Amino acid sequence: MPAAHARGRSGRRAARRAGESGTRTEYLAFVLGGETYAVPIAQLAEILKPPPITDVPRAPSPVLGVISVRGKLVTVIDLRRRLRLAEAPTDRRTRILLVESGGGEQMGLLVDEVHQVWRLAHEEIEAPGVLGGEQAVHIAGIGRPAGVDGAVLILLDLRPIVEGTRDG
Template identity: 75%
Template structure:
């Protein structure tokens, strides 16, 4: 996890490079000690977890359902979904809301960290990790000018479509 100063440096670097190229905004979040990121454009909303109603006999990945402004949302535990060890939710947990086409899906993450603006050169394709990567791994983000910062870039849409 990047230290605060690194984070600031990264932000500044991002600002400088800023408007020049085709940068994509990513939101970084922590999950089981790693830093992941998804394109902000994929998110409808970030929520503090409301009370979640468990659904008996639902698949293991489903935490339950919540109502977001009158709309029923299925909440998925992102840790379980991408086969990381499960952990209880705490006050830092957040729900990332993704429009899955027919319905909105919420993904529980450990914490939300910051926004990164990445240019295409700062993104390594997912195949650097080896042959077959799951469809939801979109690549590795290496923000320029930030020593040791590494973001696992996720595509939440396939996960939302088959939670």
């Protein structure tokens, strides 16, 4: 994938440049319905290739089902459905992001494709307010890595996503 490769290189360059000043947070970028999202790596436990997912009848609609990860049950959420995006079939690039959801429980988020890691400085993150109007609570900001033209990351706050699912 040459495009991804190029992105990776420029990302590294940006990271190197930015390494000179201030603290940085690492974000994992992934694709969902054509848009690029990112979550803090600190909130991630693992990236999985999707195993067979067992459907749980009566579960809230974003819940795809449960899987077993090394003997532990993990609830898998379709992030597209959760963010009310159009649904799409899974393919070989589909991944599950394993995240800690508090209380020792892990949850899986189904995403289209996983990209690279970005190290963002505080200045490279815009408040969600720039989009104007009322923003969804799960959007933590917009990442604009310096020196990479056109790269826009929608930074997600996983907590409301995970907890919102819990309450149905």
